Amino acid sequence: MLPGNMMDRPLTVPSILDFAAEIHGDARVISARVEGDVHRYSYADAHKRVSRLAHALRQLGIKDGDRVATLAWNGYRHFELYYAISGIGAVCHTINPRLFEDQILYIVSHAEDRILFLETSFLPQVEKLADRLPTDLRYVVMCAAEDLPETALDVLAFEDLLKGQLDTIIWPDLDERQASALCYTSGTTGNPKGVLYSHRSTLIHTMGLLAVGQSIGLSPERSLLPVVPLFHVNAWGLPFAAPLVGTDFILPGARLDGAGLFAFMDEEKVNTSWGVPTVWFGLLAEMRKHGRKPEGFECVLVGGSAAPKPMIEEFEKDFGVTVVQAWGMSEMSPVGSVNSFYARQRALPEDDRMELKTSQGRRAFGVDFKIVDGDGGRLPHDGVAFGELLVRGGAVMSAYYNDETATASAFDEEGWLKTGDVARIDPEGFLFLVDRTKDVIKSGGEWISSIDLESAALAHPDVAECAVIAVPHPKWVERPLLIAVLEGGANVTTEELKAFLGDRVAKWWLPDDVVFVDALPHTATGKLSKMALREQFSDYTLPGI
Ligand code: AMP
DSSP states (O other): OOOOOSOOOOOOHHHHHHHHHHHSTTOEEEEEOTTSSEEEEEHHHHHHHHHHHHHHHHHTTOOTTOEEEEEOOBSHHHHHHHHHHHHTTOEEEEOOTTSOHHHHHHHHHHHTEEEEEEOGGGHHHHHHHGGGSOTTOEEEESSOGGGOOOOSSOEEEHHHHHTTOOSOOOOOOOOTTSEEEEEEEOOSSSSOEEEEEEHHHHHHHHHHHHHTGGGGTOOTTSEEEEOSOTTSGGGGGHHHHHHHHTOEEEEOBTOOSHHHHHHHHHHHTOOEEEEOHHHHHHHHHHHHHHTSOOTTOOEEEEOSSOOOHHHHHIIIIIHOOEEEEEEEOGGGSSEEEEOOOOHHHHTSOHHHHHHHHTSOBEEOTTEEEEEEOTTSOBOOOSSSOEEEEEEEETTSOSSOTTOHHHHHTTBOTTSOEEEEEEEEEOTTOOEEEEEESSOEEEETTEEEEHHHHHHHHHTSTTEEEEEEEEEEETTTEEEEEEEEEEOTTOOOOHHHHHHHHHTTSOGGGSOSEEEEOSOOOBOTTSOBOHHHHHHHTTTOOOTTO
């Protein structure tokens, strides 16, 4: 090999904010705060506070590789934590507050978090768990000392930490392959699994977004509001892509319902927003009520679940908001494909154009796709053949964090990551998801494990066999339907079964309906065939919808 003669400078997360502060210094970060007001500052101001926070973290004893957790909304302090923690070589572990208590307890101890930064609104939740959290975990509440709520916990105030610290910093020499962030995904059965991102993977992912940046609102002349939470998969990479491009970054805090979002987007004249379909249903209802879109709203990026065609049509035809769909997963940093159109696609006849908008899009730069049959053989990208989608790339996970069991089944023999999604890919590279191999339901952007629900239902003495599948729902996109075969002679009602499950699973996991059948379909090897069941129930609609 003839080595290239170029400097070997590492790709690091703090270099993004250094760049933003210098080159896009006056671009704005605007946050709706839980305190009720709106906070405004620039990337240059953010850099100063990040420097102070980084010094404070060191004083608290945080060292290279330590995990520091956050339980917070989309706001400037959370944004600062992203950079200060990973900038000093530690790992920013964002916790999804919507996980069950046991899952939160599991991940804090699995990650061995040293400090938990939490928003005031999550204090009651943490107080409830405190007895079962590690005794050496320290707590910092993300507010000023005077806004600290009464609490029996031993807490520090975020703003106190910053006092007296230097507002400049020379970052340590970081290895681009070292970990920068950690996020747990709770998809399938069992404990949540950790995805440990590196500085390098984060930069590669950011570059992939920038390659299609113009079509997804990443421009120095545009403002962007992530509804996607900073507490899950890095808000789809936006806290890195937005400052690198110099986009005004508008953070909605806890104002995530249709009315709150409409008002905030309207006030701040947000051009682009990213989120899951459930959020957009709420916003669309509000837009209908007002008979208009929020001022300045031009483009919406929909991901996390399939964008339903009526939603795409309403945004585009009734309100003139361009819809771009994206697909990805936590294990991929997360964006794997973006449905950005070029002139040729924009010029298609209306019906064809709308149909193509339902595609999950074309692969992002740095992500390779293959679809395979049941034996792992590659299928053609001819728009017809479909099989499981596998991916590889510089921003794709190579193992779950400290979890050999989960890692063992996540990859194929060539080392590609199995996505659990079933897809076809057309000759131009457009991806269409058609099914899932993973046993999960995605309700309002959050996972429900069908296997766990089935086990809970099977604990009922009168249930002989059962299956849970996802069925369409106008607000939550998917909801669980329980299909059960009863023991001969048994007579259980839907309500009785739901009440039984109510003691065993979270309320929002409860199936919306129960259908009793004589038999369930099985494959040749005797396994329950969810594919056949989904086909059988393809015309099913939930009661009252
Ligand atoms: P998560 O790891 O929680 O981000 O979930 C990743 C999974 O969400 C994917 O493997 C898909 O099953 C699903 N998903 C994400 N984006 C889309 C989309 N645009 N259309 C359909 N399913 C999606």
